[in-house]
Amino acid sequence: MRIEIISNKEEDTINIGKNLAKFLRPGDLILLYGDLGCGKTTFVKGLAEGLEVDPDIYITSPTFSLINIYEGKYTIYHVDLYRLEEFEIEELGIWEYLNSGIVIIEWADKLSGIPIENFLEIKFEYFDFSKRKITLIGYGEWQDILKEWKKSSNLIYK
Ligand SMILES: Nc1ncnc2c1ncn2[C@@H]1O[C@H](COP(=O)(O)OP(=O)(O)OP(=O)(O)O)[C@@H](O)[C@H]1O
Ligand SMILES: [Mg+2]
Numbered sequence: 001m002r003i004e005i006i007s008n009k010e011e012d013t014i015n016i017g018k019n020l021a022k023f024l025r026p027g028d029l030i031l032l033y034g035d036l037g038c039g040k041t042t043f044v045k046g047l048a049e050g051l052e053v054d055p056d057i058y059i060t061s062p063t064f065s066l067i068n069i070y071e072g073k074y075t076i077y078h079v080d081l082y083r084l085e086e087f088e089i090e091e092l093g094i095w096e097y098l099n100s101g102i103v104i105i106e107w108a109d110k111l112s113g114i115p116i117e118n119f120l121e122i123k124f125e126y127f128d129f130s131k132r133k134i135t136l137i138g139y140g141e142w143q144d145i146l147k148e149w150k151k152s153s154n155l156i157y158k
Pocket of ligand 2: 040041042060106
């Protein structure tokens with residue numbers, strides 16, 4: 001299952017995240033791909049909003065903190081692998097966090113393997129100053145969840 005959406009502005013990307021949040025449960029894994037400034041963190045802002053994280057909490061790429069933890073309806077573990085070497089990624093013990101919340105990973109290209117079958121991939125591509133193509137690909141149970149989302153959502157621009 002694959003869905004392509006054109007985001008025309010920052011707010012669209014936030015809304016896509018916010019909308020998808022309704023379908024998230026602890027144990028869910030979301031892998032984010034795309035170049036610098038493509039909108040990965042912007043999308044996480046929307047997810048956090050949808051999961052009722054305090055709006056005063058500043059959502060930013062955890063480039064130095066490695067993992068940001070936000071408490072909302074569920075716990076969100078926001079990870080950024082951009083600056084990390086393979087051994088550092090292993091030391092993070094990312095997969096343990098799936099036992100207690102939702103895990104969202106920026107620069108997921110740097111993972112050497114994914115130990116679970118059910119996950120969602122989201123690819124961000126740069127069109128121009130304020131346009132992005134967002135492609136969602138579901139694996140395992142996420143194929144059906146995406147189908148449901150597509151039915152319920154009015155955000156499909158393409
Ligand atoms: N349609 C859009 N969707 C998302 N962001 C957009 C859009 N149009 C413009 N922007 C701008 O692009 C930037 C996206 O930055 P963001 O931090 O979300 O990217 P990122 O993919 O997380 O980058 P990094 O890899 O550096 O962490 C923001 O400044 C945002 O305002
Ligand atoms: Mg980011």
